[in-house]
Amino acid sequence: MSVDLAVENLNKRFGGILAVNGAGLRVASGTIHGIIGPNGAGKTTLFNLIAGSFLPDSGRILLGARDITALTPERRCALGLARTFQIPRPFSGLDLLDNVAIGCLGRARTVGHARQLAHEVLESLGIGRYADTLASALPIGLRKMLEVARAVATAPKLLLLDEVMGGLHGDEVDRMIETIRRINATGVTVVMIEHVLPAIMSLAAQVTVLDQGRILCSGTPEAVTQDPAVIAAYLGDEVLA
Amino acid sequence: MMRGIVSTFRASGSVSQAIQLALVATPLVIALLTSDNALLDSLNQMLIWAALALSWNILGGYARQISVGHVAFYGIGAYTSTLLALNFGISPWLGMLAGGALAALIGALLGSATLRLRGPFFTMATIAFAEVVRILAVNWRSVTRGAEGLAIDSTPNLPGFVFGQARSYVLVTWGLMAVLFAVSKYLDHSKTGLRLRAVRDNEDAARALGIHTFSLRISVLAVSAFFTAICGTFYAQYLLLIDPDSVLGVDASLQMALMAVVGGIGSAIGPVLGTYLLVPFGQVLRAQLGSQLAGLHLVIYGLGLVLVLYKLPNGIWPAIEAALKRRGRASRQRSGLPEEDAR
C-alpha cells in the first residue's frame, strides 16, 4: 500500500527567517524521493510541516486525495504517514523491542501482540538480537535503526526519513541503503533527506534541492547534480574539489 | 485482566513481587487478628489515604500530570452519594458509582479545557477548580447545608453502607485499596500503560507514532477522578458526617500527592508504601508533640519529608527495587548463573 504526496506553496517563518519559502513538491506513489540542500536549508522544517509538528503559515499538504494541512501528527500517522527524527528521540527508559512495540500499538490487540509484531519488524530489519537492549545504551548506528524500525512499525504508506545515514560507517550505510530499498519494495513511498550523496544517487528516482527555504530544482539525480544553480548553491565545493 | 496482572508479576523480580503482595496484605491480616478498635480506626484511615494516593497516582504518576486539586473529586464523590441517599434513598453502593461518573465527567471537562497547554498550567488550574468546588459546597446551602455539613443515619445496615463494627469498615476499605492496586498494575502493563510510558519519555516521538496524547491524558484524568470520588463515598460512610472542611480541604489534595511522591510515583506499590510510612508518622508526631508547641509536629513532619525527598528524589520504592536488582545480580554472579535478561 502506498500513497502519493503533494506539497503546494508551503511557507513557514521563524521570527526573521523564512525557513520554508513557497515550497512545492510532488512525490509519486511507491517511489523514493530524495531531498538535499545545505545546512539550514529548511529540509527538516519541511518534514516537520508534512508530519504535523508545526503548522505552516500558508500552503497545502495533500496525502493522496486528502488535505492533511491542519491535522495533528497522530492523525497523520493514522492516515499512513510516518517519520524519523534527525536527532534520534528514542524512549530511552525502554528497550529496543518496546520502543518498536509502541509503534505497533495502533494495529495490535494487546501489549503481547504489539511485542510480537515488533519482533517481526526487528527481524525484518536484521536487528532482532538487540531487542532487549535499553534504548539509551544503543550506539548511534542502532539509534538510527531504531528510528526507522519505530516508523516502519506503524505500517506506513509514506515514510519520511531525515538523515538516517548521518553518523554511520561505511558498511552501516550500505546496510541502511539495503533496508530502505527493501521497505520501498513492500510498496511504501519514501521521502528521504540525506547528505550522503551516493546513497541518494543509488536510491532516489527523483531529487529535490532546497536552498534557503526555496526549491532550487527537482529532477532525476543525474539532472539535478548537473544543474548549474545547484552546483553554485550547494555542490560547488565538492564538485570543484 | 487477571492474565495481565499475572504476567505483570512475572515481569518484575520475584522478591519484589513478594514484598509488594506482603505490603498490600498486611493491613488485612492485622484487621483479622486484632479487635482493638483504636487500631482498626487508624487502619481504616490509613487505607483510605492509600486508596486516595493510588487514585492520584493514576494521573500524577502514570500520566505525570500533577494535580493539587484532587480533593474536588473526593468531595464530589462524598457529596453525590450522600445527597442521593438523603434525598432519594439511593444506596451509597450505587450512589458512589454516580459520584464516580460525575467526577469522571467533570474531570474530562476540566482536562479538555486545560490539558492541551504544557507546563504548570494544568496544576494551577486544578487548584482553582478545587477552590470553586469548595466555595460551591459552602454557599449552596439549600442543597449542601453549607458549613454545617450533612449527617448520615448511623443505624448499621448493609444496603446503607453503615456498619456497626470498625473491622467491617477496614475490610471494605482494604478491598477498595486492593482493587486500586490491581487496576494500577493492570493499567501500567496494558496498551494504555505503554502509551503513557512513551508520552512520559518523549511526547513528540509518541505523537509521531500515532498516540493521541491529549485524549489519552483526558481519559486517564477521568479514571483517576472516578476512583478519587469513590474514596470520597467510603470516607463519608465511615465518618457519617461530611462538611466542606473535611472532604474539600486543600491539605488533603497535597497529602495524597505527597504520599505518592514519597513512596514513588509511577509504580502501584509506591503510593501504598508512602501512605504506610507517612500516616503513622504523622499520627505518632501529633500524639507526642501535638500538645506542646503549636505546629511543632507539622514542622517536624515537613522536615522529615524534605529529608526523604532530598535523599531519594524518586521516592522510596524505586530505591528499594534498585537495591533488590543489585543484590539479585550479585547473587546470580556468585552462583555462576547467566545474567537475567533486562526484560
Ligand SMILES: Nc1ncnc2c1ncn2[C@@H]1O[C@H](COP(=O)(O)OP(=O)(O)OP(=O)(O)O)[C@@H](O)[C@H]1O
Ligand atoms: N523550531 C525552530 N525555531 C526557530 N527556528 C528554527 C526552528 N527550526 C528550524 N529553525 C531555523 O530554520 C532554518 C532551517 O532549519 P532546518 O532544521 O529546517 O534546516 P535543515 O535543512 O534541516 O538543516 P540540516 O541539514 O542542518 O539538518 C534554520 O535557520 C533554523 O535555525
Ligand SMILES: [Mg+2]
Ligand atoms: Mg535537518
